[in-house]
Amino acid sequence: MKETLNNRLRYFENLKQSIGIAYLNLFVFIVLFIAEISIALVSGSKALLAAGFNNLSSIIISVGLLVGLKVSLKDPSHSHSKGYQQFETLGNLFSSFVMFLMSAYIVIEGGKGAIFSFYTSPDSPGNISVSVAGGAGFVMLATFLINRKVYQKVESNSINTLMKDALSDTLMNFGTALGILLSIEINPMFDGLTAVVLGLILCRMSYLIVKENVFHLSGGFDPEMVENYQNVIEGIPGIERIVDITGKMFGDAVAVDVTIEVTGKMTxxxxxxxxxxxxxxxxxxxDVFDVDVQVRPKR
Known part of the structure; x- marks a missing residue:
């Protein structure tokens, strides 16, 4: 009981750290959203506008994660006997869906801009757009490195989502700066094409996050970990047979149910x-959060 209690306390401490990081990301995204949207509307840059809307999706992602993390801190109830940890996964899933939808929007709008440039001669974005996108890229790179450092410490799925989102925003902003520069120096078409390429990258990243969270919410669990549990249990004396081992993810918390058979003579x-x-x-x-063991006599 002592070990599982320590794991629970560690889990809730990690949740609190994740909430702090989510607030930091939210603040950064709001500042960059305001800056990039303002400059994009003035300069007419499709790529910078796409980067700004990507920050809007990141704001929604951070809010979704914050809600999920805060609900996960609630104490267990009659309706949720193991706690509310799965709301963290739900927050991740919601956030990844938003990321996917926004990336699809970026691809569509970027494609329209690229096609439009074939038939008209749109004004090239100004150099200030390059500076804003490049500066935002460095800010997001610093945010990504902070997220990664904390993730290596607590291994939170929520921070992992924020880390991937920050990485995608870093690529988005540096790519935007490059695309705007190419549109100024070569052809305005590159502004829209850059938005399309970056949008497709975001689609791929968001799809992987959706896939992982759906896997956990549907009861999926790593079979290799189940095998590791079995190897440990088999080494405990007095067990006649391991009937069943199942694992389930509750947010970042792991719960394991074990059914074993022992000799009928055992007290x-x-x-x-x-x-x-x-x-x-x-x-x-x-580092298992909860272990339920059912013992029954061997027949």
């Missing part, structure tokens, strides 16, 4: 000791 107290040993071993070796 209730001895069975309880084995169940306690299983819980201690799994919690100490794999």
């Amino acid at each position: 209730v107290e001895e069975s309880a000791v084995i169940a306690e040993t299983i819980e201690q071993e799994l919690a100490s070796r794999f």
Whole structure:
């Protein structure tokens, strides 16, 4: 029990750190959104406008993650006996859907801009657009590095989502600066084409995040980890047979259900000791949040 309690306390401490990082990302995204949209409307840059709307999606992503993280901190109830940790995954899923929809919008608008440039001669964006996009790229690179440093410490799925979003924003802004520069020096068509390419990259990244979160919400679990649990349990004396092992993700928390068979001559107290040993071993070796062990006599 002590190990699982320590894991729970560590999990909730990690949640609080994730909330702090989410607030930091939200502040950065709001500042960059205002700056890029303002300059894009003045300069007429499609790529910079796309980068600005990408920051808007990042704002929505951060808010969605914050809601999920805050709900995850709630104590267990009768309706959610294991707690509300899955709301963290729901927040990630919502955020990744928003990222996907916004990337599709960027592709469509960028494509329109590129096609439009074939039939007209739009004004090239000014050099200030290049400076704003490049500056935003460096800000997002710093944000990405902060997210990555914290993620390496707490390994939170929410921070992982923020980290990937910050990386996509870094690529978006540097790519935008390059596209605007090419549109000024070579052809205005590059402004729209850059938005299309960057939008497709964002589509790919958001798809991978959606896929991962749907996998966890649908009850999916890494079979390699189940095999690792089984190898540990098999080394505990007194167990006749492992009937079943299932794992489930509750946000970043891992819950494991184990069913074992023991000899019919074993007392209730001895069975309880084995169940306690299983819980201690799994919690100490794999940072498991909750372990339920069902013991039944061998038939």
